[in-house]
Amino acid sequence: MELFYERMEPLKDKMLALLIRLPPCYEVKEGLEDFRNYNFLFEGSFRYAVEVRHPSWFNELAYNFFKNNGVRSNA
Numbered sequence: 516m517e518l519f520y521e522r523m524e525p526l527k528d529k530m531l532a533l534l535i536r537l538p539p540c541y542e543v544k545e546g547l548e549d550f551r552n553y554n555f556l557f558e559g560s561f562r563y564a565v566e567v568r569h570p571s572w573f574n575e576l577a578y579n580f581f582k583n584n585g586v587r588s589n590a
Contacts, residue, residue, distance in 0.1 A: 520561070523561070527560065527561060530561075530562075532561070532562040532564040533561050533563050534563075534564045534565075535563060535565045535566070537567050537568060537569070538568065539569055540569065541567075541568075542572075543567075543569070543572045543574065543577050544571070546572070546577075547576070547577065547580055550580065550584075557584040557585055563585070563586045565581060
């Protein structure tokens with residue numbers, strides 16, 4: 516991820532956000548556990564957009580997790 520961020524740095528001012536698109540079968544329990552284990556995803560000065568597609572994500576637990584990690588909700 517460090518190399519990815521390094522390569523994206525020159526484009527930071529031209530990008531609206533880095534998109535994290537989750538597969539339709541990826542449920543909230545598994546997803547939040549993975550996000551906690553790989554918390555580096557939300558570090559740095561980039562903006563993030565997370566596209567969730569499994570219905571289990573549409574709950575307060577997920578909204579609060581994203582809010583607490585600087586990911587804004589448009590739901």
